[in-house]
Amino acid sequence: MIPELGHFALILALVLSLVQGIVPLVGASRNSMALMAVGRPAAQGQFFFILFSYVCLTWAFVTSDFSVQLAASNSHSATPLMYKITGVWGNHEGSLLLWAMSLSLWTVAVTVFSRHLPEAFMARVLGVLGWVSVGFISFTLVTSNPFDRLLPAVAEGRDLNPLLQDPGMIIHPPLLYMGYVGFSVAFAFAIAALLSGRLDAAWARWSRPWTTVAWVFLTAGIAVGSGWAYYELGWGGWWFWDPVENASFMPWLLGTALIHSLAVTEKRGAFRSWTVLLAIAAFSMSLLGTFLVRSGVITSVHAFATDPKRGLYILALLVLVIGFSLMLYAMRANKLMGGGSFALVSRETSLLGNNVLLTVASASVLLGTLYPLFLDALNLGKISVGPPYFEAVFVPLMTPVVVLMMFGPFLRWKDDDFVAAARKVAPAFVASILIGIGAAMAVDHLTWRTALGLFLAAWVVLASIQLLYGRLKERAGASVGSRLRSITASWWGMWLAHLGIGVFIIGVTMVGSLDQHLDVKMQEGQRAELAGYTFTFRGAIDADGPNYDAARGIIDVTRNGRAIATLTPEKRLYWAQGMPMTEASIDIGPFRDVYVSLGEQLETGAWIVSLYYKPFISWIWLGCTLMGLGGLFAAADRRYRRLAERDAKVGAGRSVAGAA
Amino acid sequence: MKAKFLVPLLLFFALAAFLGFGLTLNPREVPSPLIGKPAPEFTLARLDQPEQRFALEEMRGEVWLLNVWASWCVACREEHPVLVRMAQQKLVPIVGLNYKEVRGDGALNVRGMALDTETDLAIQRARRWLTDHGDPYVLSVLDIDGRVGIDFGVYGVPETFLIDREGKIRYKHIGPITPEVLKQVLLPKIEEVRRAG
Numbered sequence: 001m002i003p004e005l006g007h008f009a010l011i012l013a014l015v016l017s018l019v020q021g022i023v024p025l026v027g028a029s030r031n032s033m034a035l036m037a038v039g040r041p042a043a044q045g046q047f048f049f050i051l052f053s054y055v056c057l058t059w060a061f062v063t064s065d066f067s068v069q070l071a072a073s074n075s076h077s078a079t080p081l082m083y084k085i086t087g088v089w090g091n092h093e094g095s096l097l098l099w100a101m102s103l104s105l106w107t108v109a110v111t112v113f114s115r116h117l118p119e120a121f122m123a124r125v126l127g128v129l130g131w132v133s134v135g136f137i138s139f140t141l142v143t144s145n146p147f148d149r150l151l152p153a154v155a156e157g158r159d160l161n162p163l164l165q166d167p168g169m170i171i172h173p174p175l176l177y178m179g180y181v182g183f184s185v186a187f188a189f190a191i192a193a194l195l196s197g198r199l200d201a202a203w204a205r206w207s208r209p210w211t212t213v214a215w216v217f218l219t220a221g222i223a224v225g226s227g228w229a230y231y232e233l234g235w236g237g238w239w240f241w242d243p244v245e246n247a248s249f250m251p252w253l254l255g256t257a258l259i260h261s262l263a264v265t266e267k268r269g270a271f272r273s274w275t276v277l278l279a280i281a282a283f284s285m286s287l288l289g290t291f292l293v294r295s296g297v298i299t300s301v302h303a304f305a306t307d308p309k310r311g312l313y314i315l316a317l318l319v320l321v322i323g324f325s326l327m328l329y330a331m332r333a334n335k336l337m338g339g340g341s342f343a344l345v346s347r348e349t350s351l352l353g354n355n356v357l358l359t360v361a362s363a364s365v366l367l368g369t370l371y372p373l374f375l376d377a378l379n380l381g382k383i384s385v386g387p388p389y390f391e392a393v394f395v396p397l398m399t400p401v402v403v404l405m406m407f408g409p410f411l412r413w414k415d416d417d418f419v420a421a422a423r424k425v426a427p428a429f430v431a432s433i434l435i436g437i438g439a440a441m442a443v444d445h446l447t448w449r450t451a452l453g454l455f456l457a458a459w460v461v462l463a464s465i466q467l468l469y470g471r472l473k474e475r476a477g478a479s480v481g482s483r484l485r486s487i488t489a490s491w492w493g494m495w496l497a498h499l500g501i502g503v504f505i506i507g508v509t510m511v512g513s514l515d516q517h518l519d520v521k522m523q524e525g526q527r528a529e530l531a532g533y534t535f536t537f538r539g540a541i542d543a544d545g546p547n548y549d550a551a552r553g554i555i556d557v558t559r560n561g562r563a564i565a566t567l568t569p570e571k572r573l574y575w576a577q578g579m580p581m582t583e584a585s586i587d588i589g590p591f592r593d594v595y596v597s598l599g600e601q602l603e604t605g606a607w608i609v610s611l612y613y614k615p616f617i618s619w620i621w622l623g624c625t626l627m628g629l630g631g632l633f634a635a636a637d638r639r640y641r642r643l644a645e646r647d648a649k650v651g652a653g654r655s656v657a658g659a660a
Numbered sequence: 661m662k663a664k665f666l667v668p669l670l671l672f673f674a675l676a677a678f679l680g681f682g683l684t685l686n687p688r689e690v691p692s693p694l695i696g697k698p699a700p701e702f703t704l705a706r707l708d709q710p711e712q713r714f715a716l717e718e719m720r721g722e723v724w725l726l727n728v729w730a731s732w733c734v735a736c737r738e739e740h741p742v743l744v745r746m747a748q749q750k751l752v753p754i755v756g757l758n759y760k761e762v763r764g765d766g767a768l769n770v771r772g773m774a775l776d777t778e779t780d781l782a783i784q785r786a787r788r789w790l791t792d793h794g795d796p797y798v799l800s801v802l803d804i805d806g807r808v809g810i811d812f813g814v815y816g817v818p819e820t821f822l823i824d825r826e827g828k829i830r831y832k833h834i835g836p837i838t839p840e841v842l843k844q845v846l847l848p849k850i851e852e853v854r855r856a857g
Contacts, residue, residue, distance in 0.1 A: 072734060158734055277668060284672075295683060311683045319676050326669035333665040370675075373682045 003068050006056025007147040010097075013049035013104075014137040016042050020107075020130030024123035028196075036119050039126035040111045046133065047104040054101050057146050058088050067153035070094060070146050076159035076576045078547040086170045087160040092294060092310075093146035095173060099290070100136045102174070102181045103129070110185060110210070117206060124192035125185075132184050135317045143310045159547065159576030168228030176221030176248060180286040182214020183255060186262075187283035190276045191325055194332045204265040204275060205643060209635045211262060211279075212493075215255045216631035222248050223624035231584050236517065236595050236612040238620060241390045246369045247289030253362040254282040257355045259634075264351050268413060271352065273336035276329060278355070284322045285362065291318055292369070343415040350408030354401050361397045365390065395449070402456045402505070405498055406463035410470075428466050432459035445513045453509025460502025464495060490637040497630025504623025510616035517613075519599070523606045531613035533594060534558045540598075540607060548574040548581075553598045553607060557587060569598040569609075593617050693813075694829045699726070699821065700811035704801035707758060707786055710779070714755075714801045716827060723853050724753040726821040727797070728809065731789035732765035733817040739836035740793050746842070747796035752850055756800030758786050759809045759817055779804055822846070824853045 020042035027035025057070070061084045066072040074091045075084055088094040107129045114122065140146070163169075189207035193199055225248070230238040239245065258278040265275045295311025342348035368385045411421055436455025440446045471491070472483045520528045522537035529535075536556045543552035550572040557564040565587035572581045584597040592615045599608030694700075703715040727743065729736045743754060761782035762773070773781075782804055790800070803809055812821065822831040831849045833841065 154734060273665075281668075291679065295679075312680075315676065315680055315683065318679075319673075322672055323669065323676075326672055330665040330669055334662055370678070374678060377678055377681045 002056050002059050003065070003147040003149070006053040006060075007145065009049040009053040009056065010137065010141060010147075013046045013053065013100075014134065014141060016046040016049065017130050017133035017137055020046060021127055021134050022130075024130070025127035025195075028120045028123040028127070031120065033119060036123035039123050039130075042130070043104070043107045043111050043126055047101075047108045050097070050101045050104045050137075054088075054097055057094060057097060058085055060147075061085065061088050064157065065153075066155070066157050067149055067151060069148045069150040072150050072154050072157045074158065074160050076157040076547055078575070079157075079159055079165070080546050082170065083160055083165045086164070089173050090160050090164040090169065093140070093144045095177075096136065096140045096144055096294075097146055098173065099177050099181060100133065100140060102177045103133055103136060103184060106178075106182055106185050106214075107133070110188075114206065121192055121196060121198075121203070121206075124195050125188045128188040128191045128195075129184060132188075132321065135321065139310075139313050139317065143313050157576065159574060162548070162572065162574040162581045163232060165547075165574075166228060166232050168224055168232060172221060172224045172228055174221075175217050175224055179214055179216075179218025179221050179255075180248070180251060180289065182210065182217055183251060183258075183279075183283040183286050185214065186211040186258060186279045187325070190279035191328065194276065194328050197332065197335065199272060199276075199332070199336050201266050201269050201272070204262045204272075205640075207279070208259070208262050208266060209637075209640050211255070211259050212631050212635040215252075215259055216628050216635065218248065218252050218255060219624055219628045219631065222252060223621055223628070227621055230617070231586055231595075236515070236584075236597075236610075236614060238511075238617065241368070241387045243369050244289075244293050246365050247292050250362045250365050250369075251282050251285040251289060253358050253365070254278060254285055257358040257362075258282050259631075260351050261355055264348055268342070268348060270342060270348055271355075273333050274352075274355070276333070276336060278359075280322070280325045280329060281359075284318075284325075285366075287314075287318050287321060288366075290314060342413070345411065345416050345418040345421065347408050347411040347413050347416070350404050350411055354404050354408070357397055357401045357404075361394065361401075364393045364397070368393070395452070399452065399456065402460060402501060405501065406460055406467075409467055409494070409498075410463075425463065425466070428462040429459060432456075432462055435462075440513075443510075443514060447513065450509060450513040453505055453512070457502045457505040457509065460498060460505065464499045464502065468495065488637055488639065490634045490639065493630040493632070493634030493637070495630070496633060497627045500623045500626025500628075500630060502623070503619050503626055507616045507619030507621075507623060511614055511620070514615045515613060515617075518611045520609055520611065521602065521606045522609045523604075526606075528609070528611060530611045532559055533564065533613065535596070535609075535611055537607070537609065540601070543570060545572065547576065548572045550583075551598070551601070553596075553609065555585075555596055555609070557594055557596075565594065567594070567596045569596045571598045571601075588618060590618065591616060694821075695832060697829060698827050699823050699829050700808070702801075702808045702811065704757075704803060704808060705779075707756070707783060707790075707800040707802055710783055710802070714799060719753070719755065719823065720827055721825050722753060723825060723850060724755060724798075724823055726755050726757055726812075726823060728757045728759045728812070728814050728817050728819045728821075729800075730759050730761050730764050730817050731785050732761075735836045736818045737793075739818055739838070740796070742837050742839055742842055743796035744794040751847070753798045754796055756797035757803055757808065757812075758782070758800050759803050759814065760806040761786050761802065761804065763805070764817070775804070820846075822849055822853060824856070 020039055023042070024036050024039035027033070027038065057068075059065075060068040060071045061075045062081065064071065064075060064077040064084075066075075070091060070093050071087075074087045074094070079087065089098045107126065110125060110129070111122075114125075117125070186207045189203050189210070193203035222245075225245070226238045229240065230236065258275070261271050261275040261278050264271050291311070291314045295314060368389050371385050407421075407425060410425055432455050435458035436451045436453075437446070439454040439458070440451040443450075471487060472480070475483050475486060478486070516531045518528065518530045522528065522535075524537060524539040527534055527536050534557070536558070538554040538556060540551045540553045543550045550570045552568050552570045555567045555569070557567060567585035567587060569585040570583040572583060574581060582597045582599070584595055586596075587594040592613060595612035595614055597610045597612075599610060601607050699716055701716055703713045706712050706714050729740075746752065747754060762778045762785070779802065782802055786800065786802070790797075806814075812819075818836055820833045820837060821829050822833075824830050830853050831846075833846065837846060
């Protein structure tokens with residue numbers, strides 16, 4: 001009964017999304033307040049029904065109702081409650097419902113937090129979001145109904161994939177989807193602006209905080225995902241250039257370009273056409289990612305169960321949404337020309353340069369991801385594209401991005417003197433080169449890649465310090481505290497996020513150059529040495545869990561006779577799928593991780609143990625955290641609230657004038 | 661409308677055309693390194709007469725299917741009626757490889773179970789399943805510990821291998837055989853292999 005209620009609620013949500021897609025748009029074109037006003041309640045009602053439907057599905061999982069096909073394939077009565085709940089999105093159908101729910105949540109957030117927008121603009125935004133929602137809910141209902149019954153019911157479920165039974169998986173997909181789907185808001189704002197023909201910088205200002213928040217979610221989602229891969233897959237890697245990872249990375253790159261481009265459009269009125277195109281492209285990449293993961297055109301370790309019908313449906317959706325948007329863009333883009341002019345040496349140029357580079361980077365990831373498909377389609381054979389391609393393409397593209405990223409903030413808007421600006425940053429730049437080479441020699445690993453990475457990191461850190469110092473010097477005389485406070489939140493956001501990139505580069509470079517790895521056979525009491533650490537195997541004990549059997553190895557780690565940690569990696573066998581899993585055990589430190597995972601037990605009773613030494617790996621996630629924090633600071637800037645109040649007053653004045 | 665603003669749209673359509681074409685291809689088709697190679701040799705106890713053993717050799721000269729199944733496998737329920745219908749229509753001989761009947765089942769705890777007990781239990785369960793759902797197989801063999809499954813690179817049940825007259829693997833299907841798969845993929849492949857001699 002409850003699954004049928006959920007199914008029915010989802011159908012109602014589809015009806016409401018149709019209403020939301022049609023009525024406000026008609027209202028906006030006829031200038032009818034009554035019709036435009038339908039958007040908000042329709043969006044909120046839709047959210048209610050999707051949430052209800054989602055709760056019904058969760059109920060089937062929690063109560064182990066194995067007459068629901070999805071629960072039977074992805075849950076088990078002995079699964080811990082937490083993983084019964086997260087199992088709902090550990091599969092294609094349920095995650096699609098989560099996608100639809102986050103879209104609906106964003107829409108409701110827009111109706112709540114953007115009250116100050118002009119009614120007609122708001123109506124168009126909601127209309128566009130309504131159509132996206134129609135696409136996804138109907139996709140769910142037509143090709144991937146999560147409430148399908150399995151009759152007769154099975155006595156026991158197949159359980160959630162053990163890889164996904166992990167705390168990281170609890171938050172990774174929701175964060176990622178909030179990010180993916182969040183770009184739909186920027187997209188809807190851009191389309192609404194194109195539809196209305198009012199293409200001044202106002203829409204850029206309105207959509208900036210939304211875009212930034214979506215970007216923060218995406219950043220966090222990707223970071224958590226890579227952290228999960230690091231400790232859960234048990235091979236110590238943190239990024240694999242897998243098509244599904246790329247699917248989240250492409251919108252991130254374009255989203256990064258978009259938030260910078262929006263800044264220029266808002267402040268200087270320039271790049272308007274480019275910003276609109278980026279807003280469309282960032283969301284298109286999110287959709288494309290969905291297509292790649294769920295259609296089966298690309299093989300990937302974490303692609304969902306695939307079905308050509310689904311692929312065709314999403315492809316049709318892609319063609320409709322993106323085709324329509326780009327058509328609209330082609331029709332209106334000539335109105336977007338002009339805007340603030342700027343000289344060759346100016347902050348605009350540096351931002352434009354980085355925008356182009358980020359877009360090219362995103363395109364090259366797309367190319368690498370789809371290249372096997374292109375060749376196959378042209379009958380040129382089957383190949384796979386691996387990390388060497390991506391690394392070869394990425395390093396040369398990202399090096400100028402990082403250099404420009406720190407140079408840009410030193411430049412004035414509109415026009416600047418290159419010689420003066422170059423003289424300002426030259427000491428930091430030269431010092432960074434020396435530090436890069438010196439540090440590479442100090443760690444005894446002087447390759448051009450290590451030196452380059454460390455140079456870039458030093459450049460980011462030194463230039464950040466200089467930037468902050470310059471900013472504080474502006475108000476000489478005031479106390480340091482008041483000088484710090486006078487800096488706006490959005491400036492801090494920029495500063496932190498850029499610094500985060502530097503920290504991230506340190507992590508990537510150090511792990512890439514200096515990590516060490518050893519696979520050893522260990523009997524009880526045996527020792528192994530790696531990177532100055534001594535690992536002593538104390539044997540393995542039984543450590544069975546609620547839905548698995550496990551052996552837990554006990555390994556003492558010492559350095560120069562001093563105890564560092566006792567690590568307890570596990571080898572688990574999950575009952576339902578008979579799937580063996582390794583649970584790595586990690587001693588996390590600020591400058592290195594010591595990482596141990598348990599392999600197979602040999603017939604002699606010895607175990608294969610994998611030992612890793614990972615210098616500075618936490619800096620990768622520390623960098624991501626700083627980037628995310630930077631985004632939050634930028635989005636929380638008081639300026640947006642002040643502007644919102646002003647817009648609200650202007651809007652009120654306008655509607656009074658309209659009434660008169 | 662200026663022509664240059666149409667560039668993004670045209671690029672996208674080109675991409676969409678590729679993606680559409682990509683849907684008709686199957687990236688999973690090739691990866692099995694076993695295709696075109698002789699099937700791994702094995703001899704295993706028969707399910708109907710456990711004292712007798714079946715060797716791959718016995719099927720030489722026939723085009724046949726090796727279907728990997730187990731009673732605990734949910735997806736096998738989906739494909740089983742299709743197999744039964746295939747058997748009734750005598751489309752192609754199917755040999756069943758009963759895969760980890762006992763240890764594959766999460767509901768059972770096999771730790772410390774003696775191999776004899778496990779074999780008896782497996783026979784009992786597998787026979788009951790075939791009685792309940794119909795037996796489409798010429799015969800089934802018991803892969804109690806999954807070693808043969810490993811040789812064949814089985815990573816999920818059900819899987820089906822198409823083997824030619826010389827004992828070479830010609831095709832591998834992962835996942836349940838649905839009526840569509842049978843009609844659109846498997847039957848044409850079988851025809852092709854038969855014609856090839």
